[in-house]
Amino acid sequence: MTLPTPAPGKTRREIHEARARQRGIVIASLSTLCVVAAVVLLVPLAPGWEAVQKSFFNGEIFLRTFPKLLQAFLLDVAIFAWCAPLIAVWALVIALCRDVRNPALYPLRLFAVLYTDIFRGVPVVLVVYLIGFGVPGLGLPRPWNSPYIWGSLALILTYSAYVAEIYRSGIESIHASQRAAALSLGMSKSDAMRFVILPQALRRVVPANMNMFIALQKDVALLSFIGPVEVLRQAGVFKSLLANFTPYVVAAIIFLCVTIPATRYADYLIAKQNRARS
C-alpha cells in the first residue's frame, strides 16, 4: 500500500479539513437548490396563486406605494428614537428601586415590584389602547391630547418593565467580590453600586437590551391603532384605496431592512461577549 504524498506546506489534518469543508459546501448548495426549486415550481401550482400574486405581490403597486411608505416609516423611527432613551433611563430607576434596602424607602420597592408585574403581564396593545384612548379622554387641551404623547408613554411604560428586569439580571451577575472590594475600601453602598457594579452590569446587558429595542421598533406599529399615520396605518390606507394587499408586504420589507441587520449586530455582540468570558 502506498501512503498518500502530503501536499507541500500542509498537514494531513489541514488537507482533511479542507476536503470536508468542500464537501459540506457542495451538499448545502444542492439541498438549498432543491428546496428553492420545489417552492418556486410548486407554489404557483396552487389554485389560488394567481389571485394571491395579484393582491400581495403586485409590482406596479409596490413601486407606486414604496416612497410614501418609506416616508411614513420615518415616523416609526422618530417615535422609536424618543422612546428608546427614556426607556433606558426609566428602566434603570425601576431596577434600582427594586434593590432598595432602606426600610423607609420600602414603598419605592413595592412600587417597582408591582410596576414590573403589571406591565409585563398586560399585552402591549392593551396598554396602548388604555393609555392612548383613556388619557386624552380626560378632555385635555391641545397638544396634551396628542396620541403621539400617550402612545409613546404606553410603549415607554411597558418596555421599561422588561428592560428593568434585564438591568437587574445584569446587576446580579456581577460577582459579590466586586462589591466586597469596594466596601472594604470604605466606599458607601451607593458609590459601590454607581462606580463599580452598574458600569460593569450595564455593559454586560447591552446585547440583551439590543433585542428589546429591536422588538420596540416593531411594536411602534401598534400606535397605528390610536391615530398616528405611521407605516402600518399608511399601508392600511393604501390597501383600502387600491383594494390590494401589496402595501403590507412593502411595510414588512421595510421593517426587515432595519430589524435583520440590527438582530445580526446583537448576535455579533453576544458572540463577542461569550468569547471574552470564556
Place this chain on the structure above:
Amino acid sequence: MTHLVLRNIQKSFGNKTVIDDLDLEVAEGDMVCLIGASGSGKSTLLRCINLLEPIDDGYIELDGLDISDPELDPQPVRQRIGLVFQSFNLFPHMTAEENVMLAPRRIKRLSREQLRPDISALFQRFGLSEHMQHYPDQLSGGQQQRVAIIRALAMQPEIMLFDEITSALDPELVGEVLDVLRQLKAQGMTMVMATHEMGFAREVADKVCFLSGGRILEQGPPEQLFGNPQQARTQAFLSAVL
C-alpha cells in the same frame, strides 16, 4: 502598644461555627501570620475584622474603639483597615490608576490632580509605573495583586489585612508580591496575614497563630511555633506542609 484586640469572637454561618471563642492581640507595627488548613477560619476572621462579615458575639477593638458595635457605621472603620483579597478583585472596567484613585476620590473628595503625585509614587515604589494606564486583564497576576495592595494603601490605612494574597498566583510571581510586604513591614505597617507561605511567615512574622476549627490552637514567635510546636495538631499540620 496594642493596636487591634479581638476578644471571644464567635461567628457561624447557619449552624456551622466558623470562629469559636477566638482571642487575638496585634501590637502596633507587628506582622501577625495566620496559618492553618483551608476552612480553619482564617479568611472569615479577616473579613470580620474589616466588618465585611458581622460577628455574632465578642468584640473587636481598634486603637481603643469598639468597632464590632452593631450600631456603628462600618464605613469610616473600613477606611482605617485595608483588606487585600486572594482573587485581587480589581475593578475590571477601570485602569490600574483609576482602581487606586476611586476610593480616595469619592471618600476624601480629592481630585485626580491632587492624588496623582502620591499615587504615582506608590506605583513607582512597587515597580508598576509603566502599568498605571493598563487595565487589570492586561496585567499578570502578580502585577494585579500589587495594584490591589496599592489600592488599599491609597486610603492610608492604619492596619492591613492580607487574605492568602499569593495563593492564586503562579509560583514564579509569588516573590514579587511578598517583596511588597517586606517593604511594608520595614516601614512599620501593622499587618495581619492569612497565608500558606510558611517560609515567608517564618522569616517576616513577629507572631504566628495556628488556627484549627475556628480557634487559635497555638501562637508564638515563628522560631518557637515552627521550631518547637507544643500541640499535636500543630505538629501534624506543620509536618504535612513543610
